[in-house]
Amino acid sequence: MAASLAAPSGPATAWLTPWLAQLPPPAGDLAAVQQRGRRALAEQPLPGGRDEAWRFTDLSLLAKLPLDPATAAEPLPALPPEQPEVLRLQLDGVSDPLAGLSLPAGLTPLNASELAQGLGHTLAATGCQHHWPVELNHATAGRVLALRVASRARVRLELVSSQPAALLPLRLLLVLEEKAELELSQLLLAEQPGLTSLVLEAHLARSARLEHGLVALGMPQAALLGQIAVEQEPESAVALTAVTAGWGLARLEPRLSQVDGQAHSTLRGLQLVDGRQIADTHSHVHFGGPEGQLDQLHKAVAAGQGRSVFNGAVRVPRAAQRTNAAQLSRNLLLSDRARIDTKPELEIVADDVKCAHGATVSSLQTEELFYLQSRGIDADQAAGLLKRAFCEEVLRQLPAPARACCPPERLQLDLP
Template sequence: MVASTHGTLLEPVQHRGREALDRLGFPTRSQEPWRFTNLSRLKAVGELPVIEADPLSDLPDVPQSGLRLLIGSGADSLEGVELPDGINALNLDQLKLALGSTLHRCGCSNDWPVELNHASSRQVLALRISGKVPPLELVIGASGQGLLSTRVLLLLEEKAELDLLQVFRADSGAAHSHLCEVVLGQESRLQHGVLSLGDGSGSLLTTLATQQEPRSQYELTTVFQGWSFGRVEPRVLQLDGQAKTSIKGLAVTTEDQQLAIHSGMRFDGPEGELDQLQKSLASGRSHAIFNGSIQVPRAAQRTNAAQLSRNLLLSTKARIDTKPELEIIADDVRCAHGATVSQLQEDELFYLRSRGITETEATSLLLRGYCQEVINQLPVQAERWRPLEQVQKELSR
């Protein structure tokens, strides 16, 4: 078995990452992608020492029909693990060819958060998937005053099928930097869930870069809550069209937290499909941000794309900024986008209260239904992490 630690390969990547950070300089508010960002919190993340993850406790039972891997500790994630048929570790030569390719194709290889990860990552978990395999759960946890940098690369061969759940945990002010690259071969399918559970004091910077070949299906569902500061960047590229992409997201901010979702979708061929829904809930003095970009060049005729940003303000002091973007060059397309920012509907609250339900219970029921639409799209193994209860606990703080 090939180890998931590739120190020799990553040393030049770290060197180039440090040089790139010096060349890029620190982001400023004059740069559009960083206009709303709390730069003091971003700077604090960049100045943290790099740490390794402590062994995690209080985890749900290992899935009976799947595989769990722990990422980020000094130990090799694959040490002592017997991989099921259809899941194989990439060797060094294969990794040299594949690492960073999807980031480059998605146009984010030189972004500041990506270069921060390049400069600090010491390990990469790189797997090849063939056929239909058991569910895979990747758990990444950190605690203490430091930055945990992790990296994952997944290659799905033609007609491969995988249910993947990534779980992020953090406490005591720890910060995450994470890169995930995914390559979907023709007619492959990936159900990708990201469940991100902080204690309200940590930070999270993550880029999820995915490239799809024709007739592949990518279903991404993200749930983020409990982060003092976070920036999440899903980037998807349909290489030659005729692929399907579904992106569902839920972001929850409370107290004085800030969480930004910056998604990018590009169609480089005809007859591609996208169904995107991003939901945000902001309470206290928190700030939720969504920027969703869709690019449809001339080659992407007969594209069918829909993007909707739905947001709930739960406090008069909370703030939500949402900015859908469409760049369409092709002339035979169906593209739609919309954005709403609202509060809980008084008539719905009145209806529930008129039937003997207290205001607190009525609010909880409405928020539960609002969140459940996205949470229900997570891979089935996410149920063991009780995501809905975690979100409701966060909103009641």
């Protein structure tokens, strides 16, 4: 008989039970999902140091944040102009982002039966449907943006969100039909204390292509918990690029499953921490068949007393012969009080594969600084240029609308 999950207890989780009790009653299209999520949160313990996947992630900040669900849209700050042929939508967790809009050709909302069939399917397929951040989103999200990209259509979409002094739960479901193409730029902003919870599911049919660029810019009194789950059918391609900076706590979990192999996955990540900030990325890629490809690069810049965590898991079972996977973690340590924990991880059962992984941690090189200073560039500018160059390898992979929202000065790359 399976053992039952222990209920949350102890000072670290004392806030959770009263918070669940004061949530408004489940309502709307996601009422059943909300009910299941709240039940799950009440039954399973808050992740902590005894859980290997969470042992470096301190969730104590959550107890200090305003976590009432958002009830009104937050005004957006000034943003770069919309780019041609890009549809910009505001996601606020409250209003319908599609109200009054004419969608571009090839992009349609999922109907109720399609939503019921598809919601949660990719979370289950990638093994994260019961992860604590997912259940938190389930318990609170009242809306879902569910879209289909038609076969052979090419769509460019930009999603922007500004977190109020509250909990902002965002839920997305994307279905890409055969040979469909979607360029998705996503901007998450937090200029007030609170929590942004993101759950994104995407299913790619044969030969479909998804390019997703996520830029998340926060503040030390704000937290981000993000889950990105992607299913890939053969000959599909996905490119995920994520940039996080400024959050007191930021945790992203991209999980990809190549259902029958013969697909291509590209992962790019950049996290910047300073002060006492924590940025944590846990990625997981599973190859369900032969001839799959993975190209993954994760970078981090840690200053002050910031902490960067990266755990990249790649699973290559016996069925995944002729897999070609490369994973690299490169990190820049700018303070002797900052910390970087990195663990690229390969689990290979197949015997005909090309798989490699590696990790490096370094500081700004004295020789490079000296070279720039010898050309008349002062020390602070030289350090800024080297940091920009280090980050540029990831930043240049963002779709144009996402990149326009994170110029170097906004990422504080000019600071020593």
